Amino acid sequence: MKRFFIASLFSIACFSAQAQYTETINSNRPGGSQGAFAVGNQVLQFETGLKIGGDNHDLFQTETDLFGIDYEIRYGFLMEQLEVSLGGTYLKSTVSSNVGGVDNEYEFSNFQSNTLGLKYLVYDPYKKRSLEKPNIYSWKANNSFKWRDLIPAVSIYGGANLLFGDNPYLLEEESALSPRAALITQNNWGRFVFVMNFIADKIGGEYPSYSGIFTMTHSVNGKVSVFGEYQAIKSDLYADDIARAGGAYLITKDLQVDISGLVNFKDTPSKWQVALGVSYRIDMHAEDEIIMDEKTKKAEEKESKKEKRNSELVNPDGTMNE
Structure with a gap:
C-alpha cells in the first residue's frame, strides 16, 4: 500500500478509522509510496527488503545488474499524527559493456539514497465518521456511495537527503545534503485503499526532480492483500514511467512479508526489479486514542449527558419516573 504499502499495503486496507494506531502493522512496503497515516504514538517499526534487477541502456550499449537492500525505520512520537522516519537503499551495480569488440565490466556499491524526514497528518476525514452510529433501518444507507468518500486524508512530509563521502551515486554537481517534500493523500474505500504521493526531490539543487505515485491496494482477506502502482518521474537528468505490482501476507499482527516487481516503459x-521484504513493529502504544477536535469533543460530551438524563427518567421495570 507507504506504502504499499500504502501505499500502505495490507494493514492500511484494514485500518481502523478511530485513530492513527492500527491493530495490525501499517507498512509502506512493498511499493514506492507512503500512506497518509503514521504508525501510531510510541510504535517503532522496521521495514526492509532485498531486491535484484537490471538496467539495459540501448543508447550506451550497457547492461547493469543490480543487487540492493532497502530499509526504513519509522517511529511515532508526541502525538498520533506525527512520525519520524529514516529510509534508504544500499545498492551494488555491476556494469557490462562492449567497446570495439572488447568486453568491459566494472562494479561499484554505496548508499543510493538516505532520507531523514517527518510526516504529519494535516486532515483526517475519518475521525468523525468513526463516531457516527449506523442506520439500523437501512443497509443501503450504511453501504451506498457518498460524495464525502472522495475526500481523502491528507499529510505533509518534509525531509533531507543525506549522501556523504566518495559516493558513485552522487554526481559532482549534486549536493550531499538536499531537501525533499511530499504531499500525501489517502482514501479508504472498504477493502480498497487509494494513495497518491506528489514529491519534490533535491529542491534547489542542480537536478531537482518531481514525481507522482498512484497506488491502489486491495485486501483479499484478513491475511492477504495485493496492489498495483504507477509512478511518473520528471527531471532534467532523468524521466521515466514505472509500474509496480505485488502482494503482502500478514503472519502476525506485528509481522508482515511481501513480494513485488517493477518494470518501466x-x-x-x-x-x-523483483523484491522480497519483511516489516516488523515493536508496539509500545499505551491506548487506542481517538483524535478529536474541540468541537467534536463538546458534541460528544453533550450527547453523553443527554443519554444519561434520558436513562434517569426510566425505571428498571420500564416505567417512567415522575
Whole structure:
C-alpha cells in the first residue's frame, strides 16, 4: 500500500478509522509510496527488503545488474499524527559493456539514497465518521456511495537527503545534503485503499526532480492483500514511467512479508526489479486514542449527558419516573 504499502499495503486496507494506531502493522512496503497515516504514538517499526534487477541502456550499449537492500525505520512520537522516519537503499551495480569488440565490466556499491524526514497528518476525514452510529433501518444507507468518500486524508512530509563521502551515486554537481517534500493523500474505500504521493526531490539543487505515485491496494482477506502502482518521474537528468505490482501476507499482527516487481516503459534504460521484504513493529502504544477536535469533543460530551438524563427518567421495570 507507504506504502504499499500504502501505499500502505495490507494493514492500511484494514485500518481502523478511530485513530492513527492500527491493530495490525501499517507498512509502506512493498511499493514506492507512503500512506497518509503514521504508525501510531510510541510504535517503532522496521521495514526492509532485498531486491535484484537490471538496467539495459540501448543508447550506451550497457547492461547493469543490480543487487540492493532497502530499509526504513519509522517511529511515532508526541502525538498520533506525527512520525519520524529514516529510509534508504544500499545498492551494488555491476556494469557490462562492449567497446570495439572488447568486453568491459566494472562494479561499484554505496548508499543510493538516505532520507531523514517527518510526516504529519494535516486532515483526517475519518475521525468523525468513526463516531457516527449506523442506520439500523437501512443497509443501503450504511453501504451506498457518498460524495464525502472522495475526500481523502491528507499529510505533509518534509525531509533531507543525506549522501556523504566518495559516493558513485552522487554526481559532482549534486549536493550531499538536499531537501525533499511530499504531499500525501489517502482514501479508504472498504477493502480498497487509494494513495497518491506528489514529491519534490533535491529542491534547489542542480537536478531537482518531481514525481507522482498512484497506488491502489486491495485486501483479499484478513491475511492477504495485493496492489498495483504507477509512478511518473520528471527531471532534467532523468524521466521515466514505472509500474509496480505485488502482494503482502500478514503472519502476525506485528509481522508482515511481501513480494513485488517493477518494470518501466523506455529503453534508455529499460528496467526490471523483483523484491522480497519483511516489516516488523515493536508496539509500545499505551491506548487506542481517538483524535478529536474541540468541537467534536463538546458534541460528544453533550450527547453523553443527554443519554444519561434520558436513562434517569426510566425505571428498571420500564416505567417512567415522575
